[in-house]
Amino acid sequence: MLDIIKKKLAALGCDAWKLTETVNRGWEFYVIRDRLDQNRATEVKTISVDVFKSIENGKFLGSASGEIPPTASEEEIDERLAALLYQAGLVKNPYYTLQDKQVDVPEKREPVDVEQIAENFFRAIRSVEQTKTEDINSYEIFVSEITRHTLNSNGVEYTCTYPKSTVEMVVNARKDGHEIELYRIYTSGTCDAEKLRSDVADVLRFGRDRLTAVPTPKLGTGAVVFSTGDAVEIYNYFVFRMNATMKYRRFSDWEIGKPVVENAQGDIISVEAVSSLPNSSRDYPVDEEGAVIRDRWLIRDGVAENFFGSRQYSQYLGLQDSSNVYNVRFSGGKESAEQIRRGDYLEVVEFSDFHVDPMGGDIAGEIRVGYWHHDGKITVVTGGSVSGNMLEAARTMTFSSETRQFDTHVIPAVTRLEGLRITGVADVE
Amino acid sequence: MKAPFSPYLNRITPALRALLEDLGRDYEYVSLLSTDSVGFSTSISQRSKNVSGKNMTTERGTVVRVYKGGQYSECAFNQLDTARVGEKARKIRCELEKQFAMLDRAGMSAYETGMLADEPLELFVEKETEQLPEKTDLSTLVEKLTALSGEGVKTIPGALDCITSASSTHISKLFLTKNRFLRQSYVYTEASIAAYAPNEQGEMKIVHRGVSGCCGPEILEGLKEKLSELPETMQDVLGAEKIVPGEYEIIADPTVTGLIAHEAFGHGVEMDMFVKGRALGAEYIDKRVGSDKVTMHEGALCAESVTAYVFDDEGTLAGDVIEIDHGILKTGICDALAALRLGTKPTGNGKRENYAHKAYTRMTNTLFDSGNDELEDMIASISYGYLLRGMQSGMEDPKHWGIQCIIDRGYEIRDGKLTGKVVSPIVMTGYVPDLLGSISMASPDRRVEGNGACGKGHKEWVKVADGGPYLKMKARLG
Numbered sequence: 001m002l003d004i005i006k007k008k009l010a011a012l013g014c015d016a017w018k019l020t021e022t023v024n025r026g027w028e029f030y031v032i033r034d035r036l037d038q039n040r041a042t043e044v045k046t047i048s049v050d051v052f053k054s055i056e057n058g059k060f061l062g063s064a065s066g067e068i069p070p071t072a073s074e075e076e077i078d079e080r081l082a083a084l085l086y087q088a089g090l091v092k093n094p095y096y097t098l099q100d101k102q103v104d105v106p107e108k109r110e111p112v113d114v115e116q117i118a119e120n121f122f123r124a125i126r127s128v129e130q131t132k133t134e135d136i137n138s139y140e141i142f143v144s145e146i147t148r149h150t151l152n153s154n155g156v157e158y159t160c161t162y163p164k165s166t167v168e169m170v171v172n173a174r175k176d177g178h179e180i181e182l183y184r185i186y187t188s189g190t191c192d193a194e195k196l197r198s199d200v201a202d203v204l205r206f207g208r209d210r211l212t213a214v215p216t217p218k219l220g221t222g223a224v225v226f227s228t229g230d231a232v233e234i235y236n237y238f239v240f241r242m243n244a245t246m247k248y249r250r251f252s253d254w255e256i257g258k259p260v261v262e263n264a265q266g267d268i269i270s271v272e273a274v275s276s277l278p279n280s281s282r283d284y285p286v287d288e289e290g291a292v293i294r295d296r297w298l299i300r301d302g303v304a305e306n307f308f309g310s311r312q313y314s315q316y317l318g319l320q321d322s323s324n325v326y327n328v329r330f331s332g333g334k335e336s337a338e339q340i341r342r343g344d345y346l347e348v349v350e351f352s353d354f355h356v357d358p359m360g361g362d363i364a365g366e367i368r369v370g371y372w373h374h375d376g377k378i379t380v381v382t383g384g385s386v387s388g389n390m391l392e393a394a395r396t397m398t399f400s401s402e403t404r405q406f407d408t409h410v411i412p413a414v415t416r417l418e419g420l421r422i423t424g425v426a427d428v429e
Numbered sequence: 430m431k432a433p434f435s436p437y438l439n440r441i442t443p444a445l446r447a448l449l450e451d452l453g454r455d456y457e458y459v460s461l462l463s464t465d466s467v468g469f470s471t472s473i474s475q476r477s478k479n480v481s482g483k484n485m486t487t488e489r490g491t492v493v494r495v496y497k498g499g500q501y502s503e504c505a506f507n508q509l510d511t512a513r514v515g516e517k518a519r520k521i522r523c524e525l526e527k528q529f530a531m532l533d534r535a536g537m538s539a540y541e542t543g544m545l546a547d548e549p550l551e552l553f554v555e556k557e558t559e560q561l562p563e564k565t566d567l568s569t570l571v572e573k574l575t576a577l578s579g580e581g582v583k584t585i586p587g588a589l590d591c592i593t594s595a596s597s598t599h600i601s602k603l604f605l606t607k608n609r610f611l612r613q614s615y616v617y618t619e620a621s622i623a624a625y626a627p628n629e630q631g632e633m634k635i636v637h638r639g640v641s642g643c644c645g646p647e648i649l650e651g652l653k654e655k656l657s658e659l660p661e662t663m664q665d666v667l668g669a670e671k672i673v674p675g676e677y678e679i680i681a682d683p684t685v686t687g688l689i690a691h692e693a694f695g696h697g698v699e700m701d702m703f704v705k706g707r708a709l710g711a712e713y714i715d716k717r718v719g720s721d722k723v724t725m726h727e728g729a730l731c732a733e734s735v736t737a738y739v740f741d742d743e744g745t746l747a748g749d750v751i752e753i754d755h756g757i758l759k760t761g762i763c764d765a766l767a768a769l770r771l772g773t774k775p776t777g778n779g780k781r782e783n784y785a786h787k788a789y790t791r792m793t794n795t796l797f798d799s800g801n802d803e804l805e806d807m808i809a810s811i812s813y814g815y816l817l818r819g820m821q822s823g824m825e826d827p828k829h830w831g832i833q834c835i836i837d838r839g840y841e842i843r844d845g846k847l848t849g850k851v852v853s854p855i856v857m858t859g860y861v862p863d864l865l866g867s868i869s870m871a872s873p874d875r876r877v878e879g880n881g882a883c884g885k886g887h888k889e890w891v892k893v894a895d896g897g898p899y900l901k902m903k904a905r906l907g
Contacts, residue, residue: 027528030787032705035540036532038766041524042505042785044490066482069489070508071437084482087469090571091478115531122535138705168886170707181707181828185887218674249476250589251625251633352833353824359625359633364856366824366833385833385856385907391632423674423856423907 001047001070008081016052016098018152020288026144027118045070053088060092096315099290100154108160108284112145117165117190124193134204137170137181156290163189164281173207180210182350187407189279206349209380210369215425216384222422223345224386226415229406230354234415235330237390238269240358242298244309248316251359254304261302266398267333268302273325280408282326291323329410337400337414346422347371348386361390388420431555434614435465435601444511445605451518453607458496458544460606462742464784465489468562468598473574474590475582480567484596485882486892490784493521499541501766505785543769549608554739556615560645562597570646577622577656585663587626595620597646604744611744617735618642619880620649622656628667636662639880643737666838669853674907678814680807680899683876687895688820688834690795693861694725694752696825698761699790704770708827710761718758719865724798725753727762729777731794734894735879742788743779750776764790782889789885797897800871807870807901808842815839817855830861856907870901
């Protein structure tokens with residue numbers, strides 16, 4: 001099919017093109033309590049086509065993207081490609097070129113044993129220690145072998161095969177007729193049984209504690225500590241603002257060589273883009289445009305060092321040797337996790353949905369389970385919300401020297417934001 | 430004009446029938462859902478322009494559901510050689526057998542379920558539309574969106590850029606079993622206009638409006654009127670203060686009302702959650718969950734919105750369910766398998782992100798009914814509170830009936846009058862029965878919006894619409 005499309009694009013006089021064929025072979029399992037609700041198998045081939053058209057003698061470049069179904073007839077392929085070429089002429093963006101540097105890393109073609117990975121997940125989950133009062137309500141397992149073949153009109157070509165897995169899990173805890181639940185979604189390359197078991201054990205403990213929770217006091221403002229995957233939202237704020245697209249479109253006002261946080265009094269942010277992280281769900285060395293992903297600092301010692309991004313926006317910013325970035329590693333802070341957890345603070349281990357708006361910096365989340373540390377006492381709390389803004393919070397943000405990996409992100413294990421608004425439910429005693 | 434049903438699906442129907450027959454030799458029940466949906470999406474700003482022949486609902490593929498010995502299984506694929514259907518059937522059997530062998534090794538047992546009814550029905554519906562996305566003059570459309578973006582930057586105070594976007598899909602779906610042959614074709618379209626500007630503290634603020642409906646790209650003409658509302662909204666947001674956390678009397682505008690409907694008793698009564706014991710709603714049927722002012726409908730038949738289909742992704746006809754009747758919870762919404770397990774009837778709410786995804790119980794149109802109170806009277810009745818406008822996002826908590834809504838902005842009301850003070854953003858949280866129980870006034874007008882997408886947990890994104898009138902209630906804001 002790719003050869004047919006290439007020939008047709010040439011016949012249409014297309015100035016430049018990019019093709020991406022992705023084959024996703026997946027196994028899925030849905031379990032209620034310990035019984036199989038449904039099993040599913042999928043095999044989906046996606047052929048994405050990007051066509052480019054030079055406008056006004058190369059002053060502008062138009063582009064349009066679409067898909068050609070694998071079942072498309074020759075006539076339909078003709079129609080779809082002609083439509084794309086027409087559409088490409090409708091959008092005038094400043095001129096840029098497609099990836100032209102040949103890929104200098106080996107292709108990644110190791111087959112993925114979907115069956116074995118799925119079995120490993122089942123064995124890992126079923127080995128979690130459950131009790132009469134804390135157990136797993138339901139879970140879903142998704143395991144895929146993904147093969148992506150990218151090629152463009154400049155002769156750049158690359159194929160990679162990689163695994164991607166997701167487990168969604170709901171945990172219950174109950175006492176005296178009262179039952180609560182907690183929710184987790186884990187994404188990774190393959191099954192890391194030990195990590196999964198350890199995290200689920202933590203969630204079961206949070207569930208047990210939630211049963212004794214009291215309404216969150218009306219604390220006004222205070223320090224909030226993050227130690228779960230929710231903290232990735234905080235760190236994505238920094239990654240987002242180093243993205244060339246966001247910089248070019250003025251969503252980010254950060255500049256190379258300048259501090260990303262003015263008057264920083266807390267720990268200093270450093271983040272490195274890395275081509276590979278162990279068991280990341282996006283562990284491939286070449287991006288979707290055929291650019292090799294090279295390790296580089298995005299922010300070092302609090303100072304913006306490299307923007308990153310797609311070919312188009314990287315060229316607009318004049319970036320050399322740029323690429324998209326999927327895996328990032330943040331450096332740890334000066335103090336240990338134990339030291340970060342000092343004095344009075346609220347550690348929230350489960351939100352309904354924790355969100356940091358990377359553009360505006362607004363922080364928001366409803367508290368499902370938190371531990372309020374006050375005067376040396378620990379009270380489990382629930383209800384109310386945490387809110388604030390990263391522009392302010394980043395100045396006094398501190399984080400642990402220990403780091404922890406959440407799929408594509410290595411981040412400090414414990415993060416502390418000062419002065420967040422804590423909208424409680426109960427009056428403070 | 431009628432939105433014509435997919436010629437591709439008509440062409441492969443004999444092959445699908447042959448596949449059904451072949452698999453029927455081994456399985457007690459077999460169904461197929463085949464889709465062929467085409468469309469476009471475009472996004473125009475002053476600094477970037479994109480056009481694409483795909484969007485979140487364009488797709489072509491097939492999912493086969495089979496049943497044997499109390500167990501349901503599915504195979505999804507998008508490659509079908511109509512001359513080699515037997516081979517496809519063998520591949521499906523083989524893949525599922527490999528899965529069952531692995532499940533045996535892992536010691537898994539089945540959640541046994543009865544067999545779906547297969548009552549005879551033939552249906553062929555092509556809904557009306559003025560335009561088809563695949564025939565739309567994108568050149569004119571891009572010109573209009575470009576002009577609107579330019580006008581936005583000129584008229585909206587402080588705007589760094591203004592993004593106009595539109596997408597439209599012509600959906601064709603075919604559902605086939607031994608006794609059922611259903612086909613539907615319809616078009617839905619949505620568009621939005623958003624501008625962003627930094628406030629004095631350097632925080633980027635975004636304002637937006639949208640239009641949507643079960644119709645063709647002709648609806649995009651409504652964007653210009655929406656743009657005229659944005660300058661004032663941006664002014665309000667740029668000058669906004671932070672709210673003092675606390676419990677307030679509030680008036681929710683129709684977008685906030687819709688968000689509350691969606692998060693409170695949308696997700697809260699998705700009955701596949703009842704099967705798992707994950708929803709408190711199961712224990713509250715025929716009990717009070719809101720004030721007398723609260724009546725809530727759910728169903729694809731409730732409004733001609735982005736999700737106004739004729740049958741769902743399991744071949745169940747669309748419905749209109751009264752979930753809450755004057756404060757009393759009457760029923761939930763249900764996909765076909767959850768209905769079997771609960772001994773009830775499906776409501777036409779079995780939806781998939783696309784053919785390759787599992788069907789879950791999902792929302793369609795979730796709407797509060799209107800009342801008789803004028804907005805002015807609602808404002809006059811508040812001594813200290815806020816008129817909340819514009820939704821950002823929300824999160825459900827069906828097990829504990831917590832609710833989280835992130836809202837754009839609040840307009841302060843003191844002694845029955847708007848003071849001109851604006852707060853933004855706002856996190857609204859609370860306990861759903863308390864929130865709905867506090868609803869004391871509802872306006873006569875009702876709006877339905879469908880510019881967003883809804884996930885189940887943190888995945889499985891589908892189009893939904895929601896709305897209602899202005900509602901007065903009490904809520905915790907932070």
